[in-house]
Amino acid sequence: MLGYSKRQLLDAYVYPGLAALQIPKLLLWLMDTYRMRRCLAAVTAAEGVCFRASAMVHNPTGDTSRIRLGRYAFVLGDLVVHDYGGRIEIGEYSYVGINTRIFSGDLVKIGRFVLIAHNVTITDTNAHELSALERAEYLLRTEVNRQPFLKTTIKTAPVEIGDHAWLNFDVGVLRGVTIGEGAIIGAGSLVTKDVPPYVLAAGNPARVIRELPRDLDLAGRLKLVEQAGTRARLSRQSRKRADIACAAAQEQPRVRALG
Secondary structure, three states: OOOOHHHHHHHHHHHHHHOOOOOOOOOHHHHHHHHHHHHOOOOOOOOOOOEEOOEEEEOOOOOOOHHEEOOOOOOOOOEEEEEOOOEEEOOOEEEEOEEEEEEEEEOOOEEEOEOOOOEEEEEEEEEOOOHHHHHHHHHHHHHHHHOOOOOOOOOEEEEEEOOOOOOOOOOEOOOEEEEOOEEEOOOOOOEOOOOOEEEEOOOOOEEEEEOOOOOOOHHHHHHHHHHHOOOEEEEEHHHHHHHHHHHHHHHHHHHHHHO
């Protein structure tokens, strides 16, 4: 190996060997699995809840009841409850996109079948105090001396997002806002006031652009779709069990022959 630098040795032999053994992929998979399991351990999750590797949960008190997720909720973004308070509730079959951040010092309640795209920010607080002195005290107390984040004079108000709402990318939702069922918020909008059900709203601040049609018998039709999905999942599980049983049955004659 004379004449080779350390970098050349790594590039010529070590890295190709690791790649051939797929060790980087294994390590990445282990890290992703660890992050997803940590997220699940910090919340109260119903059946089928899924955190992707990009997700993050900050729950400083360790009380899992502060963050609740309904069946088959999908989270790729961040869920944050503060030291001084906050709760996040996400309904079943709802989706939180990558780089989306939900901050709560009061209550953020998200309904069923809600789509929240990437880079969305939802907060039920005004984040910090209006007083410059109090903000400086926060920096010294919490960031420098690593003490708990205190509420002091921070204002909070619940945020509620109704069933079937859709928030496009780069949307901001501020404290005290209610977004009605089936409403759509256009990309890049800032929602500062309540949005009625089944309207398209957009802009900064967001304003109603037009009304949206309502699906006939939405609840009944969704129930049929859900039942079909459940049957499909059960069918896949049955096929998997049958495949395992078949493989075991095929293995038994070989074992007897070897015996």
